[in-house]
Amino acid sequence: MAKRKREQQEQQQQPQAGLLPQKKFYRQRAHANPFSDHSLDYPASPRAIDWAPHYPAHAGSAKVPEFADVGCGFGGLLIALAPQFPDTLMLGLEIRVQVSQYVQDRITALRVTNAAQSSDSAPAFQNVSIVRANAMKFLPNYFTKHSLSALFFLFPDPHFKSRKHKARIISPTLLAEYAYVLRPGGIVYTITDVRDLHEWMKEHLTNFPLFQPVDEDTLRSEGKGPIIDAVYHSTEEGKKNLLASVVVSIIVRFEALALVALPIYIIDPSCLPVLPFFPSNHHHHYTMAAPAAALAVPPSILDTDLYKLSMQQAVFKTFPDVQATYRFTNRNKSTLFSRQCAERFRTAVSHFSFLALTQEEREWLQNACPFLEPSYLEYLSGFRYKPEQVDIEFVPAGDDGGQIYITITGPWVEAIMWEVPLMACLSETYFQTVDKDWDYEGQADLAFEKGKTLVSHGCAFSEFGTRRRRSYRTQEIVVENLVKANEAAKGPGRLTGTSNVHLAHLYGLEPIGTIAHEWFMGIAALKGYENANAKALKIWEEVYETSGTALIALTDTFTTDAFFRQEFAEDTPRAQRWTGLRQDSGDPFLFGPRVKALYESLGIDPATKLLVYSDSLSTEKAVKIREQCTSLGLTKASFGIGTHFTNDFKSLSSSRQEKSKALNIVIKLAQVDNKPCIKLSDDLTKTTGDKATVDYVIDLYHLPKS
Secondary structure, three states: OHHHHHHHHHHHHOOOHHHOOOHHHOOOOOOOOOOOOOOOOOOOOHHHOOOOOOOHHHOOOOOOOOEEEEOOOOOHHHHHHOOOOOOOOEEEEEOOHHHHHHHHHHHHHHHHHHHHHOOOOOOOOOOEEEEEOOHHHHHHHOOOOOOEEEEEEEOOOOOOOHHHHHHOOOOHHHHHHHHHHEEEEEEEEEEEOOHHHHHHHHHHHHHOOOEEEEOHHHHHHOOOHHHHHHHHHOOHHHHHHHHHHHHHOHHHHHHOOOOEEOOEEEEOOOOOOOOOOOOOOOOOOOOOOOOOOOOOOOOOOOOOEHHHHHHHHHHHHHOOOOEEEEEEEEOOOOOOEOHHHHHHHHHHHHHHHHOOOOHHHHHHHHHHOOOOOHHHHHHHHHOOOOHHHEEEEEEEOOOOOEEEEEEEEEEHHHHOOOHHHHHHHHHHHHHHHOOOOOOOOOHHHHHHHHHHHHHHOOOEEEEOOOOOOOOHHHHHHHHHHHHHHHHHOOOOOEEEEEOEHHHHHHHOOOEOOOOOHHHHHHHHHHHOOOOHHHHHHHHHHHHHOOOOOOOEEEOOOOOHHHHHHHHHHHOHHHHHHOOEEEEOOOOHHHHHHHHHHHHHHOOOOHHHOEEEEOOOOOHHHHHHHHHHHHHHOOOOEEEEEOHHHHOOEEOOOOOOOOEEOOOOEEEEEEEEOOEEOOEOOOOHHHOEOOHHHHHHHHHHOOOOOO
């Protein structure tokens, strides 16, 4: 009886209801797999869409949709709202063929019947349309940044099984897309009749940094009452659940067992960064707009260390088809991350896909780094980070937080770029969300004094602090004041540059970089561990020997003992060709004397070779090493100083007496083409990789096992 009465009411509300399509001819399964290939046509970008066929009455108005109903079903919400907001364009997105066709036919019929009865120049339902689309994959292809004022997710597929939760329409990555298309103050409306899904959506929306709950009374006072009423009552599911709650009892409604409505979430209207939109034909888009203070997104694709570019070029030229896996390690297990930190970090990573080399940056690179060849710069110009290559997992460890696990998988030539900006992003996010007991006071003066001390004591030094910086702002403060110190201080030392390519560009410095461990690790896994250092050096030379760039060999990947004893010392011509050596683990005060003895044994003047020290340096340590090198006649010593520059803070709670510790984190190459990669180093606590392979290499090189 109730159903018949409801159908009669609907017919009275819709003129010439007999012309409307009947649902029974359009029935289809309740849900569709969003990961399947549905043979969809979709625009390359929102700017490629001609909305005139969708909204012919508004053709030429330059209007675009402001309301979007994701998974609109049979269009109940759209049809309910269209007459109430006649000047607002609305778009439904539905993946199912039959259902989307029904909505299209329904809209067409309503336009015809209303036009026949209306004497107005603008009959109803001219402001509503539908596209068949997979919103989980293609949402940014339809809507430009900040174009929507309302997003609706009404009774979405609950995907009950745990392994299916990744298909839920509310997730951290997708929330990033929703934040991108929503304007500041835009509203997300959600409703479900599944308690578990309600808790899931509530948790993710609450933890997401860009959304804040807004109560229903506030929205009604702003004139959004008709929208809220339509959310509750216009859909098939809403009508069924409303009726059921009335029939059962008011207590069921109170406990939200029959109908669970989430708080409505409004996008935070605080400062939003301006990021370009790059149309893509890929199925996955990771886009978002966020408060600048909330997300540690690199300002440029060049906000990385130079060695990532030089090594990417080497891989691009020699191993373009190799697959690689990188893994993150938090060396200090007592340092815990929060779930908020993990979610914010994941959101920031989703932003990386927008980074791209500008034409001006490319022209600067051509001049500043002539060893980067035109073919590589062309590749870099088209390179985009792919956030789907990064798997981020938060594992709780009690009430105080948990650990973050990161795995990066993809072609080596692409995955190689993640390490530095990803670590910088995580570090900054940690100090935004977990350890906030600090501020920037005194950082400029501190950097200036450090630079002044180094210059006055004759140290040639570079800023190497990108990976573990407290924030991008910190590193910029440091570089700016090191430049000032270099100009103001009197002494034989000098600032030689910075490893950060973006900051080198901004401050007119030389970008500084050398070969890194992962090159030796990858070559050893691919070519065999016997004489691995020699193999890695040989291939590197083949890439760069005619480029004019300095060849600086890193000695400790499989220990400096192995490097000196088994490879470098046996090839005097190579030792002569290579500009110098870099020390990155072990005792730096033992390194200088060993290097001097090695070169002298080969008949090479040690004073002609460059020594680069880069392991956990402070200003004081660099000055002492410099004094030793001078006494040894090693006049070409240089210092790459990182964390001491960009993450040297004191806690506020201790009245700036106690150190605010930096994160001790690394990302290392774990596999290439499914072959394990290892690193031994001269510090046993830094050994990483497959234990069986570590043991094999230790035996191969006749190294001590402890």
